[in-house]
Amino acid sequence: xxxRYHSRVARTTPGSPFLTNVxxxxxxxxxxxxxxxxxxVRDGLSIALTTPVTFLVGENGSGKSTLLEALAWCLGFGAQxxxxxxxxxxxxxxxxxxxxxxxxxxxxxxxxxxxxxxxFYNLSTYLETAGSSFSRYGGASFHVKSHGEAFLALxxxxxxxxFYILDEPEAALSPQRQLAFLNILHxxxxxxxxxxxxxTHSPMLLAFPGATVLSLDGGSIQPVxxxxxxxxxxxxxxxxxxxxxxxxxxxxxx
Numbered sequence: 001x002x003x004r005y006h007s008r009v010a011r012t013t014p015g016s017p018f019l020t021n022v023x024x025x026x027x028x029x030x031x032x033x034x035x036x037x038x039x040x041v042r043d044g045l046s047i048a049l050t051t052p053v054t055f056l057v058g059e060n061g062s063g064k065s066t067l068l069e070a071l072a073w074c075l076g077f078g079a080q081x082x083x084x085x086x087x088x089x090x091x092x093x094x095x096x097x098x099x100x101x102x103x104x105x106x107x108x109x110x111x112x113x114x115x116x117x118x119x120f121y122n123l124s125t126y127l128e129t130a131g132s133s134f135s136r137y138g139g140a141s142f143h144v145k146s147h148g149e150a151f152l153a154l155x156x157x158x159x160x161x162x163f164y165i166l167d168e169p170e171a172a173l174s175p176q177r178q179l180a181f182l183n184i185l186h187x188x189x190x191x192x193x194x195x196x197x198x199x200t201h202s203p204m205l206l207a208f209p210g211a212t213v214l215s216l217d218g219g220s221i222q223p224v225x226x227x228x229x230x231x232x233x234x235x236x237x238x239x240x241x242x243x244x245x246x247x248x249x250x251x252x253x254x
Contacts, residue, residue: 039219052189058216073098077114111162
């Protein structure tokens with residue numbers, strides 16, 4: 001399926017194609033209440049998006065998924081993942097942080113998708129029970145594929161132009177399939193027809209050329225070189241000398 005190109009503004013102007021800034025409407029915040037008690041929110045949330053691909057990194061509990069869910073709510077995407085057409089969770093009544101976010105657009109788009117790895121099975125079941133032909137997803141139900149094959153089928157067939165929010169897309173992907181995903185990112189962002197915000201723990205994805213990496217560790221959101229992230233450093237050091245880590249973890253001796 002050919003991409004649905006937006007105007008030439010997004011394809012020719014430097015910076016991020018669509019969303020440029022995320023900040024807080026202070027009057028809609030509830031101090032001391034989750035998720036407003038998260039350090040990245042409590043101390044003032046302000047994110048400048050300057051490239052087509054932005055990665056969020058940080059330790060578990062730093063607020064990556066919460067922030068992505070709030071962004072997805074703002075764009076009208078399904079709470080358990082999907083596009084604006086996938087509203088199958090009647091138990092979700094909005095998102096407190098989403099209501100408090102202020103988004104600034106270079107060019108507004110309603111096209112896109114929210115991948116929430118944690119609830120991808122629920123989305124797959126919804127599509128199947130809703131009678132989807134899966135024509136936009138490779139032609140076959142995700143439930144007849146392995147987890148990784150289903151993810152890759154989604155990326156290869158459903159991702160076109162638009163705004164994409166991905167929470168741990170590497171969760172089901174082998175290293176080889178992560179490379180395939182990087183190729184898809186390049187195909188969509190080189191012509192500047194798509195924008196991605198991705199929470200990840202994968203050093204391979206973080207190395208994507210030209211991407212912005214934002215660290216949520218330390219209670220603030222700061223740009224960081226991917227080589228300076230804990231994800232890259234620990235993975236590299238472990239692969240170079242696993243026995244050193246084993247001695248510390250297991251009191252292990254060769």
